[in-house]
Amino acid sequence: MPGWLFVPAGLALAFVALPIAGLLTRVPWLRLPALLATPESVDALALSLQTCAASLILTIVLGLPLALAIARSTGPWAAVARVLAVLPMVLPPVVAGLALLVTLGRRGLLGAHLSAFGIEIGFTTLAVVIGQTFVAMPYFVIAVEAALRTLDPGFEQVAATLGASPSRVLSRITLPLLAPAFVSGAAMALARALGEFGATLTFAGSLQGVTQTLPQAIYLAREVEPDAALALSVVLLGLAAALMAVSGLVNRAASGVSDG
Template sequence: MRTRPDVPAWIVPPALIGWALLALPLVGLVLRVDWRDFGSLVTTEASRAALWLSLRTASASTVLCLLLGVPLALVLARSTARWASAVRAVVLVPLVLPPVVGGIALLATFGRRGWLGQHLEVLGIEIAFTTVAVVLAQAFVSLPFLVVTLEGALRAADPGYADVAATLGAAPGRVLGRVTLPLVAPGLVAGTVLSFARALGEFGATVTFAGSLQGVTRSLPTEIYLQREVDPDAAIALSFLLVAVAVAVIALVHRPGRSPW
């Protein structure tokens, strides 16, 4: 295997072991799938409802992450104030929290007895244990992926282009849309894909905050967990389906011949 001058030969074996640590469980999953009954296992009414719900809510949460995450990443990347470090620390918290803790935090905020949810309920707005709760739970755990990825891309981009555009009289909004965002487009796409993939596989925060009501809040990861207790073959088949969907989404962006992200 040929490597670049800054990659010593001894780096290759641990790199291969690291790759194997990620790849072998996926191989084991494929080997355990009951291919003869795969179609019937993944096309039950419950499975189809769970998959459709996961795709809809993951898409909605990704849109929410874009609407909120792009401005947040831009502010963090361009700010040198002390408060930016505190804001960034809050953004990073969901990355290290157990998802179930995130679900409890959401429930404590938006639940019927939550400090905000109890006031929303007076207005007739219920969030916990609804499809909206699934979207919020997914956005809570996936938003940091978009913000961190895009902030890194913004910091790495040459600010000279934006300065030149501003010097020529372009308004800040025009500079952002015509110069800055095109420069960091690979990072934006990478963050979006990571957010969608993370939302698609979210389980802990979702089941804690949204529950498990078929067709309303029971996402595909929740359906897999429930099937694991009653029908392990169905759980394995659905797990493979979830992996296949995630790989397909990533493959649409990270195609051969295209630079990584």
């Protein structure tokens, strides 16, 4: 590696690290327990953990079959499906929320029909889960799909030759080989769901205990109680860092096994 590359690499690291360090220096550490014990903070943290857990389950249930279908298919439809699957990654969050609102809101394309049966989705806790899943699932799909494309198909072919059904090959061969990408993709999706703000605010609003997640509580608190916003920011930062650390450890462990 050329030595001069360490200069821009160091600048890039400083570009990320300095704002985080600045945030940490402003946190009122002595008051942190009290700030996190307020009803607003407790409700926001509890709701974020609950909705993100539900979002992760939904992401896996829907995202895993989608990744498998895209990776194992060829032709124009597969390319179109892949573009659609990852599109929420590049959409502005407020656009994603607006798209969900005009589709599933009370007067939306599908929401109007659901409302006729007494089913309301917009501005409910379910809307938070849907919004988080919409923006987070692409991270899981792209991680699993990339891993699928690099897998040696020989193991699956041998199992199929020996008489294993496609479902058995999937459960006993494919999924175990995908475990590192599965965990890494799930961690990234969960971190993205935890940090989601724009889509959920547009589609679900910000009602304490019902739809107000950690990012929304931080945004609202920064004007009236900056110390509370900093305290919640530290919690969100710590959760995201832990998830990314897990993802990195799994990837390094997988690389070590493959090298061995």
